[in-house]
Amino acid sequence: MKLINEEGLRTDGRKFNELRPIKIEVGVLNRADGSSYIEWGGNKVLVAVYGPREAFPKHTQNASRANVNARYNMAAFSVDERKRPGPDRRAVEISKVIGEALRCAVFTEQFPRTTIDVYIEVLQADAGTRIAGLTAASVALVDAGIPMKDMVVGCAAGKIDGKVVLDLNKEEDNFGQADLPMAIIPRTQEIVLLQMDGNMSRDELEEAVELSKKASMYIADLQKQALLAKYKSQENEKEGERGE
Amino acid sequence: MKLINEEGLRTDGRKFNELRPIKIEVGVLNRADGSSYIEWGGNKVLVAVYGPREAFPKHTQNASRANVNARYNMAAFSVDERKRPGPDRRAVEISKVIGEALRCAVFTEQFPRTTIDVYIEVLQADAGTRIAGLTAASVALVDAGIPMKDMVVGCAAGKIDGKVVLDLNKEEDNFGQADLPMAIIPRTQEIVLLQMDGNMSRDELEEAVELSKKASMYIADLQKQALLAKYKSQENEKEGERGE
Amino acid sequence: MKLINEEGLRTDGRKFNELRPIKIEVGVLNRADGSSYIEWGGNKVLVAVYGPREAFPKHTQNASRANVNARYNMAAFSVDERKRPGPDRRAVEISKVIGEALRCAVFTEQFPRTTIDVYIEVLQADAGTRIAGLTAASVALVDAGIPMKDMVVGCAAGKIDGKVVLDLNKEEDNFGQADLPMAIIPRTQEIVLLQMDGNMSRDELEEAVELSKKASMYIADLQKQALLAKYKSQENEKEGERGE
C-alpha cells in the first residue's frame, strides 16, 4: 500500500510535517472539577478531572504525594468493530503511561494522601488517541486548578514508506513502519511520555523526535489559547453581570 | 397462538380474574432469622431473612436507617434451559425493585447502620417469580420479627388476546401482549412495586391495576393465615409441653 | 492398555514399590523467607514461603493462631495443553488440602494474627504434583525458620492392572484404577493429607497405605539431607570467610 504519492503528499493530502486539524475546548462538563474536549483529526476525546480528593481505599494513600490516576477508556462505538465495555490490556497500559506523564508535571507533593483522577473518554478513535487524550488532560488539570510546572503536550511521529512523518492517521498507523507517541513539558523540553514500535534507524529516530517536539510546541499554543478563550468568556460574563 | 378459548377460559382453564393456586408456609428454615416458602402455580420460592445485623463493609452503613438488601436468585435447574449460577442482569434488577418495595414497608429508621438481608431462591420458575418472591419475603420479615407498617403483597395482571387478565402463567407471559407486575401495601393501598412492559391503553391499564389490587387483598389474607398457622402450631407445642 | 508387563515391571521399568527419582534443594530463591525446589520424576516444583507476616485484610486475622495459606499454581506451560493462567477449581481444592496438611505440623498458635504464605509453583507436571509440592513446602517452611512439630512428607500409592503400586506416573494416573495421595508426619505417623479416587477393596487400601507410609519415611530422609546440605554449605562459606 502506497502511503506517500509522487508529489510527496500523504493519503489525506498532508505534507510530511503537517498536523491534522486540532480543536480544544475547556470547561465543557458541569459535574467535574475540570474538563476539556479535543478534536484531533477524526479523534474526539473528552476529559474530566476530579480532585485532589482523599485517596480511597486508605492503603492507596501516599504520605508524601498525590496519586495521579488516569483512566483511558474507549467508547464501545468509537471504533469500527464494537469494543466490549470495560478496560482491556491496551487501555490499562495506556492509562499507566498517561498517568505517569501527567505526574511529571503536577506538583503532587502539595497534596499528600489524595488522588487526582483523570478520566479520558475516547468517543471516536482515529489513531493518536493516547496523545490527544494526554494533551487534553493537562488542559483539564489546569481547568481544575491543579498546580503544575507546565502543561504536558505531545504529538506522535512515525515512519511511512521509508520517510519520517508527523502525526500518523489511521491508515498510516496500520500500514506504516513505525509509530512514536511522545509528549514533553514545553518549558524544559523534557520527555514525559515515550513509546515506540516499528523500525527506525538512530538517525530516523532523531528526526522523528525533533519533528514531534516542534509540533508539540505548536500544540502547546493551542492549549493556551483554549484556556484563554474560556477565561475571556468568563470575564465577559462577569462584565455583563456588572453592566446589568 | 390463541390464549383464550370460546368460553372465555384461558389455556389452564382459568377465568380472566382467577388466580393460580397459592400456598404459603412460614418458618420453614432453621438457620435463618425468618423464613417462608410459597408455591404459586408452578412457582416454588423459598425466602430467608437475616437481620437486622451490622452492615459490612462499614462504608455501606447508613446513619439514619437500615439497608434492605434483597437477593433474588434462580436455581440453575429452576428453568427449562439450565441457568448458569450467579446473578445475571435480570436478577440484579429484580433484586433492586424487590428490595425497594420492601423498604417501603419496613420501619428502617429503627435500625440505623444495619442491614436486613432478604434471600429469595427460586427453586422452580413458572412466570410471576418476582411477585411470588416479594409476597413470601414480607411474610419472612414478619417471621424474623422485623417491625413493618404492613405486609407487602402483590399480583401481576396482564393482557392476552386483547383482554386484561390476572396472574399470567408462563405461556401467557411468553405470548401475551402485556405484563404488569405490581405490589401494594394493603392497609393504605399504596403501590410499592410497579413494572410494566407490552402495550396497554390507559383504560386497560386502569382495569389491570384494579384487578391486581383486588387480588392482592385476597393474597394478603393468605399471608396472614400462614402466619397464624405457625403461631397456632407453636402455641399447641407449648401447651403440649405444659401438659407434660 | 497394559501397565504392568510379564516381568512385573511398569511402563517406566519400575517395580511395584519403586519410587521415581527425587531431588530436593533448599534455599533456592533470594526474595522469599524460605524456599525449596523438588524434581520428582518429570515433576519440577518450586516453593516459596513468606511469613509469619501480619494477616491482611484484618478480618482474616485469627486471634489464636497463624493462618497457613497455600497457593498451588500450575504454570501455563507445565502441561501438554496450555493451561490458562489463574486458579481453576482443581487448584483451589489442592491449595486447600495442602494448606490444611501443613497446618497440622506448624506451631501456628505461636503466631496469632499472622499469615504464613506458601506459594507452590508447578513448572512441569507429571502426576503427583500435589504431594511433590507439599513435600517441598515443608522443607521451605523449615528454611524460613518456622517452628514445626516435624516435617510433612508424602507419597501417592495407587492401583494399576489390579495391583497396588507406589508413586503413579502420568500414564498410570490416567489409565490406572485408583490413586491415593497421602502425606504423614513421620515422627508420629499421623496422616495429614489423604485423598483417594478409583476403586480399592479394604485390603488393597491397607496395602496402599502401608506402601505410601514406608516410602514417606524414605523421602523424609531426602528432606533432611537437603536441609543438611544447605547448612553444610553455609558452614563452609562461613569457615571460608573465617579462613580468609
Next chain:
Amino acid sequence: MKRKVSAVSKSADEIVYGLKREYLEKICSEGSRIDGRKFDETRGATVNTNFVPRAEGSAEVRLGDTRVLVGIKIEQGEPFPDTPKSGILTTNAELLPMASPTFEPGPPSPDAIELARVVDRGIRESKMIDLDKLVIKEGEKVWVVFIDMHILDYDGNLIDACSLGAVAALLEAKVPASQIGAEDFPLPINHIPITITFSKIGSNMLADPNLEEEEVEYARLSVATNENGDVVAMQKGEGGSITQEELFSAVDTSIKLGKDIRKRVLGK
C-alpha cells in the same frame, strides 16, 4: 444513583440532606420547583445526531446539565436459538466516573443495569424496531443492534436522556448491508416510544427531575408511551410508594409530554 456519603462526614451530610429535603418538599407543596419549572414541565432536551460518524448511528442528548452520548453499532451475528427469525437488540449503559463524583469505575452497578434495562424495555416492548426484518439468513445470521449509552455529565434523570438518545440514534442508524453486498438501509422503524420520568416529592409528581430533586425524591416513576398514547413500559423506583392517583396523573402527563417531544424534538 444516590449521593454516596463518606464515612467521615456522614452526620454533617445527613443534616444537609435533611434540610434540602425539607426545603424542596416545602416549595413543592407551594406549587413550585427549585428551578422554576412547572410540575409537568421538562427541561427541554436538545439532540445532536451524527456526533460519532464512525458509529452506525449516534446522538448526543442534553437535558439540563445532564449529557449523554448514545452510539449504535450494527454487526453480523448468530440469532438466539429460540428466535431464529429475529435480529438482536442489546442495550448497555456506562455510568462513567467522568460524569459524577459518585460514579465509580468497574463492572456495571445495579443502577446502571436498571437504567439499561428500563431503556431497553421502552424500545423493545414498544416494538419500535422491526427485528424480523434484520435477518440475513434464518437461524444462522442476523443483524445485531448494540445500543451503548455513555453518561458524560450527570444532572438527574438519566432514564429520559438515555431513552431519548437511544431513540434518536436508532432513527438515524443505517444497517451496514454493504458488508454483505447489499445496500445500506435505515433500521426498520414501527413506533416511536418516549419515556417520561417523575420524582415524587411530598405528594407531587415532578416531570424530568434534576439532580437536586432526584436526591430527595421519595419515589421515582417512569412511563413510556407510543405515538398512539398507549403505555408500553413502566418502572417504579426507590424505596417509597405512589398512590393510584399519582400513577395515573403521571401516565396522563407522559402521554401529553411524549406527543410534544416526539414532534418538537424528533420532528415526528
Next chain:
Amino acid sequence: MKRKVSAVSKSADEIVYGLKREYLEKICSEGSRIDGRKFDETRGATVNTNFVPRAEGSAEVRLGDTRVLVGIKIEQGEPFPDTPKSGILTTNAELLPMASPTFEPGPPSPDAIELARVVDRGIRESKMIDLDKLVIKEGEKVWVVFIDMHILDYDGNLIDACSLGAVAALLEAKVPASQIGAEDFPLPINHIPITITFSKIGSNMLADPNLEEEEVEYARLSVATNENGDVVAMQKGEGGSITQEELFSAVDTSIKLGKDIRKRVLGK
C-alpha cells in the same frame, strides 16, 4: 464452612468456642454425643424426589436440620476433545447465603469448590453413571449431565447430604431424548456410591457430624463406598491429622452405613 468471627467480638467468641470444644471433647471421651447419638449413628436422612418437576431429576435431602436441594439438568453439548465417546458430568455446589449467616454471596468459596469436587469424585470414580452410553454422535454431540446442589439450611455435614441428594436425583433422572426424536430414557446406572463423613473429636470418629460437632472437629474424613464394599473416594479435611487406625475404623463404618442407607433410604 467454619464460623466467621467478627472483629468486634473476637475474644468473646474465641472463649465460647474454646468452652464448646472442651465440652464436646469431654462428652465424647465418655462415649456420648451432644445429641445422644452413637458414634457410628447417622441422623437418618429423608429424601424427597421429584421436588422440581421442571428439572430432569431432583431430590431434596434433610439430614438433621441440614437441607439441600439437588437438581439435574441434562442438555446436549459437545464432548471434550480427549473423550469423544463419553458424555459429560459436571457438578456445582451453591452455599446459598440463605443457609447460614456465615455463607456469603459471590463466586464459590474454596469450601463450596471442595464440596462440589468431593461429591463429583464419589459419583465419577464409582462409575455410577455409564457416560459412554450418553453419546449422541461420537465426537460431536453428547448428553451433558449437570448436577446442581443448592444448600438451603446448614446444620453440618453437607458432603453426605449433597452426595445422597445427587445420587437420589440421578437415580430418578430422565435423559430428554425426545428432543432428538428418540424416547426419554433413565440415566444408565452401574453403581450406587454412598459417602459417609466423620468428625474427629478427641480421638473419636463421629459419623454424620452436626454443625456443633463440625465446628469443633479436629479433622474431617469422608469415605465413599459402593455396593460391593469397595472404597471409591476419600477426602481428609481440616488442619488436624488422623491415625491409620482411625482411618480404617471409619472405612469399616462407612461400608456398614453405606449398605444400610442404600437399602433403607434409596430402596436399593
Next chain:
Amino acid sequence: MKRKVSAVSKSADEIVYGLKREYLEKICSEGSRIDGRKFDETRGATVNTNFVPRAEGSAEVRLGDTRVLVGIKIEQGEPFPDTPKSGILTTNAELLPMASPTFEPGPPSPDAIELARVVDRGIRESKMIDLDKLVIKEGEKVWVVFIDMHILDYDGNLIDACSLGAVAALLEAKVPASQIGAEDFPLPINHIPITITFSKIGSNMLADPNLEEEEVEYARLSVATNENGDVVAMQKGEGGSITQEELFSAVDTSIKLGKDIRKRVLGK
C-alpha cells in the same frame, strides 16, 4: 513494581526510602553504582534453555538475583478475522507472589500488563518471528504461539530478563507439526531483538538496574534494538522525565549492549 508501604509503618518507610534515594543519587553523581558496576554495564545474564521439556520451548534467565522462567506453547487455533494469513503471538506475564513480598495473587496488575506488552512489542515489532509461515489453512487454522513468562525471584529489571528469556525460548521452540501429520519444525526466525532497560537516577542512565536502583529511579527507559542496530521498540516508564540527550545516550548504549548480548549470551 514499587515497594508497597504498609499503613502502620508508613512514615518510617518513607524516611528510609528518602535516605536510600539520596544515597544512590550521591554515589551515582560520583560515577559509581551500589554494586560496583559501570553505568553501561549489565549484570551478565545466564540463560538455561530446555528447562521445561514438556513445553515447545523454554528458557530460565538469571539476571543478578532476578530469575524468570519463560515457556512457549504452540497450539492450533483460528486466525484473527483481519489477519487470515498470519499465525498468532500472545504474551503473558505472571508476577508470581513467590517472587516478591510486594506481588499479590490475583488478576494481572498494571505492572504485569505493561511488562507483557513491552516484551510483546519488542518481539512483534522487530518481526522476530515470521508469523506468515505459521498458517495451517488460510483463514481457518494457524499456529498460536503462547509466550508465558513466570517471575520467580525479583531483583529488578524484569523487562530485560523476560525479553531475553522470551527470545531465547523462541529460538529453541519447535512447532509441533507432527500433530497434523507433518514434521516438527523450528519457529521461522527473522531477527533477534534485545531490550536494554535504564533507570534514571539523578541525571544518569543506569543500564540493567537492580532492585535497589529501580526502587529509587526517577524514570525508566527501555530500548529494543535488532542486529542491524535499528530501534524496534521503546517504552518510558515511571513518573519522571528524561532529556533528549539521555534518550540518545540510552539508545547508543542499547545498540552496543544488544550486540554484545546477542553474541555472548545467545551465540548469534
